[in-house]
Amino acid sequence: MAQVNRFDRLFQVILAHASESGAPMVSVGSLCAAAAEHLGVSAIAVTAPAEMGKAQTLGVHGELARQLEELQVTLGRGPSLDAIAEGVPVLVADLRADADAATRWPAFTHAALAAGIESLYMLPMRVGAARFGVFAIYLQRIAGIGPGPLAPRELADADVLAAIALDILLTHAGVLTSDGHGDSSEDRRFFDDRPEIHQATGMVSVQLKVDLGTALLRIRARAYAEDRQLSDLAADLVSRKVRFTPDLESEAR
Amino acid sequence: MSRRPAPTALTEPATPVTVDPARLVAVCVELADTLAADFDLIEFLHGLVDRCVELLDISAVGLMLGDGRGRLRVMASSAEEMRLLELFQLKNNQGPCLECYRAGAAVDEPDLAAATDRWPLFAPEAVRTGLRAAHALPMRLRTQTVGALNLFHVDPGGLRPAHTQVAQGLVDVATIGLVQVRLGHRGQILFDQLRTALDARIVVEQAKGILAEHRGITPAEAFAMLRRHSRDNSGRLTDLAHAVIEGAPEAAGVLADTEPADTEPADTEPAHGPGPDRSAPR
Numbered sequence: 303m304a305q306v307n308r309f310d311r312l313f314q315v316i317l318a319h320a321s322e323s324g325a326p327m328v329s330v331g332s333l334c335a336a337a338a339e340h341l342g343v344s345a346i347a348v349t350a351p352a353e354m355g356k357a358q359t360l361g362v363h364g365e366l367a368r369q370l371e372e373l374q375v376t377l378g379r380g381p382s383l384d385a386i387a388e389g390v391p392v393l394v395a396d397l398r399a400d401a402d403a404a405t406r407w408p409a410f411t412h413a414a415l416a417a418g419i420e421s422l423y424m425l426p427m428r429v430g431a432a433r434f435g436v437f438a439i440y441l442q443r444i445a446g447i448g449p450g451p452l453a454p455r456e457l458a459d460a461d462v463l464a465a466i467a468l469d470i471l472l473t474h475a476g477v478l479t480s481d482g483h484g485d486s487s488e489d490r491r492f493f494d495d496r497p498e499i500h501q502a503t504g505m506v507s508v509q510l511k512v513d514l515g516t517a518l519l520r521i522r523a524r525a526y527a528e529d530r531q532l533s534d535l536a537a538d539l540v541s542r543k544v545r546f547t548p549d550l551e552s553e554a555r
Numbered sequence: 556m557s558r559r560p561a562p563t564a565l566t567e568p569a570t571p572v573t574v575d576p577a578r579l580v581a582v583c584v585e586l587a588d589t590l591a592a593d594f595d596l597i598e599f600l601h602g603l604v605d606r607c608v609e610l611l612d613i614s615a616v617g618l619m620l621g622d623g624r625g626r627l628r629v630m631a632s633s634a635e636e637m638r639l640l641e642l643f644q645l646k647n648n649q650g651p652c653l654e655c656y657r658a659g660a661a662v663d664e665p666d667l668a669a670a671t672d673r674w675p676l677f678a679p680e681a682v683r684t685g686l687r688a689a690h691a692l693p694m695r696l697r698t699q700t701v702g703a704l705n706l707f708h709v710d711p712g713g714l715r716p717a718h719t720q721v722a723q724g725l726v727d728v729a730t731i732g733l734v735q736v737r738l739g740h741r742g743q744i745l746f747d748q749l750r751t752a753l754d755a756r757i758v759v760e761q762a763k764g765i766l767a768e769h770r771g772i773t774p775a776e777a778f779a780m781l782r783r784h785s786r787d788n789s790g791r792l793t794d795l796a797h798a799v800i801e802g803a804p805e806a807a808g809v810l811a812d813t814e815p816a817d818t819e820p821a822d823t824e825p826a827h828g829p830g831p832d833r834s835a836p837r
Contacts, residue, residue: 309626430757431800495628497760501774504764504800514761514800540764540774 312462315340330361330470337439337463338363341456342449345419345440347371348467351386351433353513360435360471366417367440373413380410382436385424389433391461392424395451418442421451425464427471432503432514434471437464472522499532502539509546520546575610579721582606583728597630597752603729604631607706610725611718614709615686617641619652620694620702622753627656630702636684641705643680650677652705655691659700661723662691666711687711692723694730701730755793762796769810784809 319336320328334346345367348360352375362368374380384406385392394400397420403411414422421441427434439460441449452460499521507517524546525535538544600618607616617632619641627645632638644650651674655662664670667687670678681689688708693700704726708714759781766777785795790805798806 430754430761431797432761495757497763497774500757500760501764501767504761504766505768506764507761508765508768 308458308462309465312340312459313466316463316466328470330467331363332361333463333467333470334361334363334367337460337467340463341439341452341460343439344442344448345370347382347438348427348435348471349382349386349438350435351515353433353515361467364440366419366442367438370410370414370417370419370440371438374407374410377407377409379407381407381422382424382438385426385436385438386433389426389428389431391426392422393457394422396420397422414440418444418448420448423452423457423460425461427464427468428515429468429472429503429518430500430514432518434468434515437467472518496533496536498536498540502536505539506546510548579610582610582725597756599729600631603725604633606725607704607722608633611706611722612708612713612715613706613718613722614713615640615707617652617705617707618702619645619656619705621656621700622750627653627702628753637707640681640684640686644677647676649674650705651689651691652703655693655703655705656700659693659695661693661719662689663714663719664689665714668711681707685709688713690714690719692719692726694726696730755796758793758800759796762799765799766809780809 316328316333316336319339320332323332323335325332330348334348338344338346345364347362347364347367347370349371350358350360359368359371362371370380371382374383381392381394381403394403397403397411397415400411419440420443423439425437425439427437437460439452441451443449499518502521503514503518506512506521507514510517510520512520521535521539522532525532528535535544539546600620604616604618607613615633615637617637617640618630619627620630622628629638629641629645632641641652644652651662651664664673664678665688667674667678667681667689686707686709688711690706692704692706694702694704704722706714706719706722759778760774762781763774763777766772766780767774770777770780772780781792781795781799785792788795788808795806795809797803799809802810
């Protein structure tokens, strides 16, 4: 039962946090704040990958998180960049003791340790090879005071929180009303995973000459603008009734 | 569904009432054999579904797995209509597969026509597609329920215990291969096999779209091309899919015009298309 409840449970945590803070909507930023509170950490950021334009912070809790993410972009090396590029989580429970970290990201590791970062967890946000960014969690300890490394259960929660963040990024307008309407919790439990959607993503990425992530966002935006089901638009793209052209107009054949 | 020109989506159960023991043993050995390192989970699950249809007196079967984040995914089904019915359960949040997954116990419904109280949306929809009996079996690994197998029959009361028990046995053998979370070096959690397989499937679909657009062919034709190319070059399909997406040198062969577009029908398309004709042996 734990698996079924984890997603719903954390979804409710996010919604409750937003309505408690009086926010009418859940954004990626407010999700970061809720996640930070839930996990007991001080710094979380969601960063988009460079291939989508310039690497940018889509949501952040704690100025330190923003600085650490931007530092990696400046240096061109860092754990969240690795997580985005390789598509696998980068998890470092003890940054000070981790010889690999010092080798892979020497300047970043030095700066992070100086800022009191002891653990970091970078969770890539992607759909297949379509990359949308990274959910970056930093744990800070000053003078030995602060949270210890994430326990497995907390890491599992972080994993789901990253999935919810991706959900929010992918939904139209990228927001969700804090009473859960607009996209009901039931809808989120149903993950429309039809192959046509992924095939259409590939096709549109070639048509528009963009990366897969941007292609999927464009398809979703078009479906929203035309008030159509995503799967219907995807079917039309696959059967070539619809094409995307680089000037962003889709033509009906 | 009756408008489809394709072969009957549901099998007429012409198999014998008893399960052939020799064939059953052979299938179990085969299943156990495939649970080796590096096996293809998606193909394996499709194989499991095919074996159920082959061995048992059932009309249709669908398999769902939890993705580790609390969401169920349809992984394999005996026909396209079955896949749509499984998706219907998920979308409307009701049905034998969901109940079974949440409870971790088998769910039996001998007559769906009488089950509108139980599943007000799912039961009429199932009956509309021609199915009357349902039996869902949990896929359990130690204390966790990781998924569910949904068996259907066109006759009310048509799912006999002897057959559902065999199905449970096959499912138990299959479940051993699933969901192994490993803590690797440096505490790096590697994705469990299911997530990797789900990922791989999406990557293949994305690569099909890219190849289809480049070559001016259908995704099904693109899939056939990818499969043939990876077989001819003794590579893995998912590796080739990644290469296509990244425009890597390994993909030059499939992407270039030197290879003619395949004009024959695609090889077996896992789960998504109608698949090979599974009606009674002629």
